[in-house]
Amino acid sequence: NAGVTQTPKFRVLKTGQSMTLLCAQDMNHEYMYWYRQDPGMGLRLIHYSVGEGTTAKGEVPDGYNVSRLKKQNFLLGLESAAPSQTSVYFCASSRTGSSPQHFGDGTRLSIL
């Protein structure tokens, strides 16, 4: 009963390093999303995908890239990490755009 799995759960980076966060879902959902959650600001949409091979920008896309080469996976990349990207990152998926989103457990990322 995996649902949405995020890898890794924790990571510490130095400024300027790059990394990729992996999101995998086993529900055959079309839609996938990446959010960041900062204290006092709720969740903000970074990028999303409405199907395999598609991606689109959300509210705060700068500094991030995404890819959806396979339907079940949605990758979030940070090319050159900055301290402002310290946050908790959530991946989510949904069957349609109006369906409830199923969330992963989050990735806590700290950038020094």
Add this chain to the structure above:
Amino acid sequence: AQKITQTQPGMFVQEKEAVTLDCTYDTSDPSYGLFWYKQPSSGEMIFLIYQGSYDQQNATEGRYSLNFQKARKSANLVISASQLGDSAMYFCAMREANTGNQFYFGTGTSLTVIP
């Protein structure tokens, strides 16, 4: 302007009492959806209830109901018979259908249920 506004940073409710968590939204899109999520201290996000902009009746899911007032652009969550396990952060969210499925979350309300 904020797309989703939750004006109550923190709320307290006595166990077994009902509580209303406020949410107002701002959109010019005629087709939109409103969601409520719960985030316990463990951090996971749990879907509670959904209301579509064209739905005629207020949504209900067990002890959760959504008081949808379209003209006032409000979508308040009502939790009846509060339980200790309801203590958590609650987020209101909106999806705008005609702007490419953008999702917006509010800043959340922290609910504490008092025994």
